[in-house]
Amino acid sequence: MSDLTFNKVAAAVLATGLAIVGLRELSSGIFASKAPEKPGYAIEVAAEAGAGGGEAADVPPDWGTVLPAADVKAGEAVFAKCKSCHNADNGGANGTGPNLWGVEGRKPGSHPGFAYSSGMTDFGGKQAVWDYDHLYEFIKAPQKYINGTKMTFVGLKKPEDRINVIAYLHAQGGTLPIPAPKPAAAAAPAAGAAAPAA
Numbered sequence: 001m002s003d004l005t006f007n008k009v010a011a012a013v014l015a016t017g018l019a020i021v022g023l024r025e026l027s028s029g030i031f032a033s034k035a036p037e038k039p040g041y042a043i044e045v046a047a048e049a050g051a052g053g054g055e056a057a058d059v060p061p062d063w064g065t066v067l068p069a070a071d072v073k074a075g076e077a078v079f080a081k082c083k084s085c086h087n088a089d090n091g092g093a094n095g096t097g098p099n100l101w102g103v104e105g106r107k108p109g110s111h112p113g114f115a116y117s118s119g120m121t122d123f124g125g126k127q128a129v130w131d132y133d134h135l136y137e138f139i140k141a142p143q144k145y146i147n148g149t150k151m152t153f154v155g156l157k158k159p160e161d162r163i164n165v166i167a168y169l170h171a172q173g174g175t176l177p178i179p180a181p182k183p184a185a186a187a188a189p190a191a192g193a194a195a196p197a198a
């Protein structure tokens with residue numbers, strides 16, 4: 001190999017190396033900015049942690065603690081995602097989905113004039129009224145929770161979105177009372193993020 005050829009090869013190797021390093025830098029820059037956010041509400045975890053099961057399960061919170069502290073305005077903003085199919089006005093018409101005025105405390109699948117799926121009607125046969133726990137699970141992933149429902153909505157991933165929209169619906173004619181806070185949850189030291197406002 002002549003010196004010249006050697007130099008060319010060396011230059012090519014060097015250039016390739018630089019290109020790889022450059023790509024790495026670039027892609028790490030791109031992907032680093034997509035680092036997952038920390039989920040908001042962590043209170044349920046604190047309450048459940050002692051009961052075994054190390055993972056942060058997405059279980060319904062203590063409603064007596066979180067509802068009085070929930071952000072109804074934020075819940076109304078979340079409800080914008082529901083509005084293409086629902087309204088929550090007193091006496092409002094059914095749309096693609098049933099009117100949701102007073103849905104909290106109402107029997108599932110029972111609003112007059114709406115043609116529910118058999119999945120929803122069956123659910124109403126097992127579950128007397130829409131309570132907070134069942135709403136929380138349903139709006140998280142409707143079609144996973146109620147087999148055959150015709151609510152073709154992907155669901156609300158974030159627990160705080162669900163809590164806030166449930167607080168908003170509570171204000172829209174909900175007849176279900178807000179329970180008293182559970183003593184254990186109220187006393188939990190990590191309840192700071194959702195400490196009751198009143």
Ligand code: HEC
Nearest residue numbers: 081082085096097098108109116117120149150151152153
């Ligand atoms: C793409 C349309 C659509 C969207 C968006 C949608 N829903 Fe629905 N929803 C429906 C339909 C349709 C039903 C009736 C389901 C059935 O009969 O299986 C329903 C049923 C419900 C019920 C049960 C009502 C009853 O009378 O038993 C609740 C509660 C509900 N939706 C809440 C919500 C909330 C909260 C949102 C927003 C976070 C939302 N929905 C978004 C279409 C939608």
